[in-house]
Amino acid sequence: MNTPIKSFxxxxxxxxxNATQTADGAIKSTQxxxxxxxxxxxxxxxxxxxxxxxxxxRLSAQAEALGRKTVxxxxxxxxxxxxxxxxxxxxxxxxxxxxxxxxxxxxAAAGAALFAIAKLVSRNRDRT
Numbered sequence: 715m716n717t718p719i720k721s722f723x724x725x726x727x728x729x730x731x732n733a734t735q736t737a738d739g740a741i742k743s744t745q746x747x748x749x750x751x752x753x754x755x756x757x758x759x760x761x762x763x764x765x766x767x768x769x770x771x772r773l774s775a776q777a778e779a780l781g782r783k784t785v786x787x788x789x790x791x792x793x794x795x796x797x798x799x800x801x802x803x804x805x806x807x808x809x810x811x812x813x814x815x816x817x818x819x820x821x822a823a824a825g826a827a828l829f830a831i832a833k834l835v836s837r838n839r840d841r842t
Contacts, residue, residue: 810817
């Protein structure tokens, strides 16, 4: 009677050992698959990063160049406006020196016109 029990115990022990070995194999296989998947993912992330870095650099350089161009354009426009204002002032002074009586008459007429416009505007405002 001991023999069938020992045989049953031995068979159960071997089955348990086989199940343990199978489970260990499955765990190791799953770990290898997960490690391979993570390695592939890491490689793809590095590739994407390597490809994105030059693009980001180019975009940054283009934005910086556009900023410089904008500042230069504003600076140039300001210089032109200042030069035109200076030229207008110089021409006005020259005209006044050459034609002082005419200049005074033009200034008086402009002042009278502005006074008349201001009076009309204030009269219209008082009515409403």
